[in-house]
Amino acid sequence: MARKQTLVLVMIVVIYCHARLQDSYSKLQYGHRLDRKMIDSFVNFSILDCAEECLRTTRCKSVSYYKGTNYCETNYENKSSASDRFLESPGWIYSEKEDWDIDIVSSCSASNCSINEKCKSLPMGKFKCVLSDCGIPSQLGVNLSxxxxxxxxxxxRHMELECFQNYKQNGSRVFRCQTNGQWITDLICEKH
Known part of the structure; x- marks a missing residue:
């Protein structure tokens, strides 16, 4: 009798999980993407892999996915916070973090990772937090647009940033995100 009860319980969990994923898939926005607000990108990902990466990454708010090449971008903004960067793009699929059930990332659903970290699942229901990004560069005079x-x-990753028009640019425009979570650059923007 115990075996029958276990089988029924497993079937209920599978049906429940499938129904919740079906709801998430129904919220996908085809033909749209968020441009130039990327944390990181990944190849050979499914849309579910992409959503899971976002759920594990504390700073992530949305994903842009190109099915033709199984290419995923995790974004630090969403269409509400960066409406000018939400674009019509044939072949792309856009989705927001809150459209997905956090329970699909198992042990990471209870993570307490910092804003620039992401959760990595470990055996036995454990997890660890690892650096994911360097944050948004905040250097004086740098034009993030x-x-x-x-x-x-x-x-x-890296970014090539310019100084605002009323600033003089000295040094390289390249900002490189180091493994310690810090930007490295020699760019100095001096006010005219």
Missing amino acids: SVGRWEGIGIG
Whole structure:
């Protein structure tokens, strides 16, 4: 009798989980993406892998996904906070973090990772927090609207930023996100 009860319980959990994922899939926005607000990107991901990466990353608010190449971008903004960067883009799929059930990331659903960290699942229902990004550069005089299409704030990523028009630029425009979670650059923007 115990075996029958276990089987029924497993079937109920599977049906419940499937129904919750079906609801998340119904909220996907086809033909749209968020541009130039990327944390990191990944290849050979499914849309579910992409959503899970966002759920594990504390700073992530949305994802942009290109099904043709199984390409995923995690974003530090969403269409509400960056409406000018929410674009019509054929072939892309846009989704927001809150459209997905946090329970799909198992042990990471209870993580307390800091804003620049993401959760990595460990065996036995445990997890650890690891650095995910360097945050938004906050250097004086730097124009963040000059971010390039493929640039991100994730560990190992880079950005090429310009100074505002009324600032003189000295040094390289390149900001590199180091493994310690700090930006490295020699760019100095001096007010005219």
